[in-house]
Amino acid sequence: xxxxxxxxxxYEFYCPVKIxxxxxxxxxxxxxxxxxxxxxxxxxxxxxxxxxGLYQHIEAAFAGSGIAVAAIYDDVxxxxxxxxxxxxxxxxxxxxxxxxxxxxxxxxxxxSKAVNILVSEGGDDLAKFAGAHHLKRALKPLIVIPTTAGTxxxxxxxxxxxxxxxxxxxxFTSYFLMPHAAILDPRMxxxxxxxxxxxxxxxxxxxxxxxYSCMAxxxxxxxxxxxAVRKISENLLKVLDNPNDAVGRLALAQGSTLxxxxxxxxxxxxxxxLGHALGSIxxxxxxxxxxxxxxxxLEYNKDVNGEKIGELLLPLCGPEVFAKTPAEARADAAIAHxxxxxxxxxxxxxxPRTLRETGKVTEDMLPRIAAAAxxxxxxxxxxxxxDLDDLMAVLRKAW
Amino acid sequence: xxxxxxRSLVAMSRVDPTVRAELAPIAPGFVFRMTVLxxxxxxxxxxxxxGVFALVKDRTRRAELTVIFKHLRHAFLxxxxxxxxxxxxxxxxxxxxxxxxxxxxxxxxxxxxxxxILPKFVARRALKRYPRIALADKLALATKAYGVTALNLLRGx
Ligand SMILES: [Fe+2]
Numbered sequence: 001x002x003x004x005x006x007x008x009x010x011y012e013f014y015c016p017v018k019i020x021x022x023x024x025x026x027x028x029x030x031x032x033x034x035x036x037x038x039x040x041x042x043x044x045x046x047x048x049x050x051x052x053g054l055y056q057h058i059e060a061a062f063a064g065s066g067i068a069v070a071a072i073y074d075d076v077x078x079x080x081x082x083x084x085x086x087x088x089x090x091x092x093x094x095x096x097x098x099x100x101x102x103x104x105x106x107x108x109x110x111x112s113k114a115v116n117i118l119v120s121e122g123g124d125d126l127a128k129f130a131g132a133h134h135l136k137r138a139l140k141p142l143i144v145i146p147t148t149a150g151t152x153x154x155x156x157x158x159x160x161x162x163x164x165x166x167x168x169x170x171x172f173t174s175y176f177l178m179p180h181a182a183i184l185d186p187r188m189x190x191x192x193x194x195x196x197x198x199x200x201x202x203x204x205x206x207x208x209x210x211x212y213s214c215m216a217x218x219x220x221x222x223x224x225x226x227x228a229v230r231k232i233s234e235n236l237l238k239v240l241d242n243p244n245d246a247v248g249r250l251a252l253a254q255g256s257t258l259x260x261x262x263x264x265x266x267x268x269x270x271x272x273x274l275g276h277a278l279g280s281i282x283x284x285x286x287x288x289x290x291x292x293x294x295x296x297x298l299e300y301n302k303d304v305n306g307e308k309i310g311e312l313l314l315p316l317c318g319p320e321v322f323a324k325t326p327a328e329a330r331a332d333a334a335i336a337h338x339x340x341x342x343x344x345x346x347x348x349x350x351x352p353r354t355l356r357e358t359g360k361v362t363e364d365m366l367p368r369i370a371a372a373a374x375x376x377x378x379x380x381x382x383x384x385x386x387d388l389d390d391l392m393a394v395l396r397k398a399w
Numbered sequence: 400x401x402x403x404x405x406r407s408l409v410a411m412s413r414v415d416p417t418v419r420a421e422l423a424p425i426a427p428g429f430v431f432r433m434t435v436l437x438x439x440x441x442x443x444x445x446x447x448x449x450g451v452f453a454l455v456k457d458r459t460r461r462a463e464l465t466v467i468f469k470h471l472r473h474a475f476l477x478x479x480x481x482x483x484x485x486x487x488x489x490x491x492x493x494x495x496x497x498x499x500x501x502x503x504x505x506x507x508x509x510x511x512x513x514x515x516i517l518p519k520f521v522a523r524r525a526l527k528r529y530p531r532i533a534l535a536d537k538l539a540l541a542t543k544a545y546g547v548t549a550l551n552l553l554r555g556x
Contacts, residue, residue: 009482010473012491132496171499215489267489304527377499380485380506385528 011218013265014175017155021184021254023246026057029101029143030065032181036141038099040070042092044112045103049147050074052191058103058145071095076104080111081164085126089118099141102179103188105200106151106286109144113159113177116142127163127170135174144179147188149252150200150287152207152260154182182257186249194240194349199287201236201252202345204228206271206290207259209338213301213308214269215381217262225262230315231255236341240348269382270297274394277372282360291351292358295339296397298331304384306331313337355399366395400478401433405442405454410544411512412451418511421504422446430455431505432462435474464497464505480517483525484509515540 020028033041049055055072062068073088092100092115100119102112117129120139129135144154153159159172192200208228211221232255239248274297275289298309310330314322316337325333345351355361361369370391373379379386386394411418427448432455434441443455443462468474473492476482484506487493495502513522514530515537523529 008490010490010492132494134496215486216491375500375503377495377503379503380488383527385526 008218013218013220015155015261015264017179018181019184019257020181021250023186023250025183025185026061026187029061029183030067032143033067033099033141036099036180038141039067040097041099041101042071042073042095042097043069043101043103044076044088044108044115045072045074046076046108047074049104054147054188055103057187058101070097076108076111078107079162080107081162082126083164084111085114085118085161086124088115092119099143102142102144103147105146105148106153109151109153110159110161112142114161114172116140117172126161130170130172132173135176137176139176142179143181143183145183145188146253148192148196148200149189149256150203152204152256152263154179155257155260156264184250184253184257186246186253189249189253190244190246194243195351197239198345198349198351199285199291201232202291202294203287204256204259205232206294207263207268209294209312210268210271211259211262211266212312213305214267215383216266218266221262221266224258226315228255228258228262229312231258233316237344267381268378270301270379270386272378273373273376273382274369274391276376277369281365281369281372284358284360288352291342291345292355293398295335296394298335300394301382301384302331309334363399366392370395400475401440401442404478405444407512408444408508409452409454411508411515414543415511415515415540418508419450421508422450425501425504429501430460430462432465434465435468435471439471462497464495464501466493466495466502468493480513480521480525483527485527
């Protein structure tokens with residue numbers, strides 16, 4: 001069998017994002033902006049972040065620094081559009097800003113990356129930059145302050161923006177979209193409700209697990225992925241039991257960023273193919289979709305990459321369990337542990353474990369979901385080939 | 400080499416119903432190009448109204464989907480079938496510019512082509528999973544698509 005190959009014949013790894021992580025990390029904002037030669041930042045965020053009182057932490061971080069937020073755009077919808085990006089870029093220009101602070105989750109971060117294209121390159125036509133590697137020079141300073149611990153977008157070179165006229169999701173890929181810095185401060189994720197904490201953490205967990213066990217992983221991304229699995233595994237249930245655990249929150253945020261660096265350099269696999277398809281057809285949150293498919297996809301892949309899955313038992317369960325489990329039983333033990341984790345998340349945060357438990361999926365939708373998953377780009381990087389029948393079989397297991 | 404791959408895709412689309420089924424959902428007039436950086440060989444094919452591929456001669460024609468090899472050596476690895484298409488993507492040897500959902504289909508078409516034209520022991524090295532295809536079907540498709548001479552050319556004999 002040609003897969004997995006024992007050696008990575010060729011790979012690339014890139015992560016220029018400065019990570020500032022810690023209990024008062026936000027207070028470093030003025031310094032980071034100064035280092036980037038900026039003094040008039042625009043905040044891009046959404047109404048939820050403002051309503052949760054998180055914006056106050058940003059304002060407070062600038063107190064007495066001589067730098068103040070020059071504009072705030074807080075109208076980012078959950079599914080960002082070309083219009084949103086254009087509006088935010090207009091505000092940036094009107095207020096003569098010189099940097100962007102993205103304060104939010106995946107949609108806010110994607111919007112901010114796209115706004116950076118317009119304000120750096122000029123004009124209003126974002127669509128002409130869609131595709132891979134069309135940007136040829138560095139953009140304006142962009143600092144990301146995540147308010148969820150899951151997407152990992154603070155460490156990736158991708159943004160997806162919807163074209164409302166055609167309904168198409170336009171992907172933008174460029175090394176220049178990567179933020180200059182990501183600031184991980186537990187105050188920004190502390191107020192996340194349990195089910196969002198659980199869903200986003202399972203997204204990060206899936207990034208790490210797929211990055212580690214799919215085709216495009218490399219020694220560097222593996223190091224990040226493995227550490228991400230450990231951070232999330234050690235802290236997720238602790239944080240759900242004690243939501244004000246700042247150290248645990250910080251660990252989850254770091255896990256998410258570690259996983260983001262990992263999958264940005266290795267792509268993902270079958271869990272994401274099925275998850276993207278389910279998310280777009282049934283309008284379920286991405287992290288939930290990851291939680292639904294993770295063990296079943298691993299089960300499907302196991303006969304091809306069982307060794308890699310087995311290696312994850314160490315960061316999932318710790319050295320004692322790993323050492324006690326014979327090598328040939330480790331993949332099954334790792335999958336069983338993930339199932340157990342999902343049971344705990346169900347008990348603590350009512351996170352559905354099966355398609356049926358979501359109450360939003362009917363059995364007659366499965367063929368459509370399978371067909372959409374077959375067209376998903378992540379499938380290329382899944383170590384085991386999957387045709388329509390295979391995908392249906394996994395969906396039925398997840399039913 | 401690239402020209403041979405382009406012609407093979409055209410031939411496969413004409414004789415293999417499995418390939419035509421992959422092309423069915425792609426819009427007529429959709430152009431797919433494969434190219435090698437910095438300015439290496441390339442080919443382009445168009446999905447015709449009849450649902451098959453036709454070669455595009457015009458090198459300046461805009462493509463809806465481009466697969467770009469970062470170096471000629473990488474392209475050679477793939478088209479001498481030492482490394483599968485999916486593995487080559489996974490090894491950062493090439494990247495996709497354009498509609499990714501179609502790229503997934505094209506990867507399947509390339510895999511199918513390799514399964515049909517190559518001896519099983521060679522194809523198995525390049526493919527994630529050797530397809531369920533009977534030897535008789537395979538030979539029939541291969542000879543229909545290429546004739547014996549072209550087949551030998553592809554195999555490098
Ligand atoms: Fe994800």
